[in-house]
Amino acid sequence: MPSATDLYRTVRLIRRFEERAIDLVRAGHIVGGIHPYLGQEAVAAGVCAALRPDDIVTGTHRGHGHVLAKGADPAAVLAELCGRTTGLNRGRGGSMHAADFRVGVYGANAIVGAAAAIVTGAVWALRRSGGDQVGVTFFGDGAVNEGMLLEALNLAALWRVPVVFVCENNGYATTMPVAGAVAGTITGRAEAFGIPAEVVDGQDAEAVHRAARAAVARARAGDGPTLLECRTYRFDVHHTFEYRVRLRYRPPEEEAAGRARDPVAIQGDRIDAAGRDTVDAEVERVLDAAVGYALAGPEPDPADALDHLYASGLRPRPGGP
Template sequence: MTGADPVGLYRTVRLIRRFEQRAIDLVHHGQIVGGIHPYLGQEGIAAGVCAALRPADLVTGTHRGHGHVLAKGADPARTMAELCGRETGLNRGRGGSMHAADLSVGVLGANAIVGAAGAILTGAVWARRRRGDDVVGATFFGDGAVNEGMLLEAFNLAALWRVPVLFVCENNGYATTMPVADAVAGTITGRAGAFGMPASVVDGQDPEAVHAVAAAAVARMRGGGGPELVEARTYRFDAHHTFEHVVRLDYRSPEEVAAGRARDPVDIQGDRLAPHRRAQVDAEVEATLDAAVAFALAGPEPDPAGALDHLYASGLTGRTGGGQA
């Protein structure tokens, strides 16, 4: 187990924070179409968990997934280009915000179907280990996913076959607008207990606390342990989706939002750095993102003639012959 790197953790949460703010700006200016699900407020979870992983380890993210992709090491410029639908994006503009993936750094993709990725990651980690690679996985999901049967089936398979997957529940209090208390019978960690999986609760606003819990779990898993669950308590600072910037939905009081925002993972981690060091990281992040936005907007839009490129990895075409009707 490695100790926390305070500067590294700060750089990651700051990068995600500013990336998301820049992305929201691009949404408002029409340069990202379809909007995004901002990860603002939850940065400490992706940062803390991914800092406990190695480059070869595997992760899956969610529809609120930019943080996971960036924290695992994807290039911010190519990630931003993907959000902007450019040929230079991670997915050549074929995936967008909800499906950004970079398999070269172990990101098997953001996955926009709630609860769907856990079983996929379990299979991927099992397969890699079967082939002799010493890898573990982390799959991120929200509190809404704990009521998806598919995820509970994945808990069972991973525990039954002792596949080292860290199930990371980002409990931000709401499944879109549905409060956890109105949606979850029992507890989130209790679901893990039902499958014999160790589970812990951590303050998701504290990147070092998340890292410590994740690193301990990862060390147990690398030592032959089975899957574990971490419930990271957090708060979503912004909208479920940027459409809320246009359509106001009334489900959180201003007081509640203010209280949630008061515990900011960027400040919690930033306060652990000397002011000049923090300013230096901020400047580096800003330069990275200036370049990322410029790269994204300069990238060519994909040629419509290639709209169905990669539909089949095999290069198949669906109808053999007959020409166009």
């Protein structure tokens, strides 16, 4: 079990990273905006604390928290968001496709539900090679009706693939409430394939960790996949574009109730004030350095735009096929 301080450090790092990233969006340094993870920090923190460094993770378009919780360098992540060559993926992945194989992050994915298929195949291949790694895929409630996710659940159940499926149910698929999009239940999707499923308090990092630790142990022992439905709440907009259009799809009283259970405050209350202040100051130092690193990095050279498209090193022919 990670210490209360360690879990607080992770949720605080993710929170402040996202707030700094939003500042950089508004300043024009992050082009195209981001999908903020504010309010959902406990899910990434609790799940990733149950993993080994060589376990693998795939995430979503709202994936900064997953990448950071798994151990990626915040400076390199922020540089990636800013499109700099010093970023995790030389500025080519951006906010929605960040990957870091060194810490087991096989990529965020902007295609809803696709990351589940990727991690299922990847961890199956690792097991075939003799490894005992576990895979985790994060996805939102909007993915539970997508064929790619359902196919991954089916295959993982058939072949007892060691995957933990983590649904971050924040109540909305963009602006569509879960009740208007999901027939039956989210856990029922997994149960239909014979996969154990559990509803978890997604605002409590320790509750998430306990459930994830049990699911990871089950997977590593060869007993197959598990689905965790982590009920959480997105504090901010679906995408920073909403700062301009100001969509009104969540009642103010609902937002207030959601914000009342802040995962940073919940975990912070488990450590003493001095310890919390120490962690907060440490996080600020890390992110001050990360912002400086990101903005100092060079922007990509357009002449290199066609590099790194193929593993073989081949370049596409000018003008197409």
